[in-house]
Amino acid sequence: MPRSKQDIIPPKTETENSFFQQKDSDMRSAHLDLTAWAGELKRKIATSEEETAVFRRQAASLRTRADVLLDMANQADAEAQALRRLLQQVETTEVSIKSGPSSQKPPPEAERKNLASRVRTHVKIILKAAGRPLGRTEILSQLIDGGINIPGSNPAQRVGKILWEANEFEYKEKGYWLAGEPMSKHLIPSKRYRAPNRLK
The missing domain is CATH 1.10.10 (Arc Repressor Mutant, subunit A)
Incomplete structure (x- = not known):
């Protein structure tokens, strides 16, 4: 005996349920992918912030060392200037002694x-x-x-x-x-x- 049309065509509710189930599965998969991507982005942001903090600390340390070296350079320059003045006085005194006619000038x-x-x-x-x-x-x-x-x-x-x-x-x-x-x-x-x- 031939089967009835109702026996051949599945009920509409079953087809609709299968479609929505597939759609829900796809949405859950997409949500999982976005969550994983967001987590990866957060990890990268944290790593970048840590590197930025390290670089800032290194920059601050280098600025401090640069200030110290600049002070040392200024002190060395001041000492060199003082030594130049002393050398000029010594050379002037030496020339005065050599050129002075001490043996020819009348004695006191x-x-x-x-x-x-x-x-x-x-x-x-x-x-x-x-x-x-x-x-x-x-x-x-x-x-x-x-x-x-x-x-x-x-x-x-x-x-x-x-x-x-x-x-x-x-x-x-x-x-x-x-x-x-x-x-x-x-x-x-x-x-x-x-x-x-x-x-x-």
């Missing part, structure tokens, strides 16, 4: 008086040892031999001036003698002694 008054006093003292000894008047060149020669240096362009003339201005000496018999001291006539030389005008 105290030094001149000290030299005259030394000359007078030694000349008294020289004349007493000679026992007769001596010329300025002979006196100069013996002064130099005794370690008395007479500066100037004409030391013999300077010795003569010192003795001429001193009260304890007098000029007689072509030479200098001790004022008021007697001398033997036979000791007076017939010719003046001429010694080289030595300089040291």
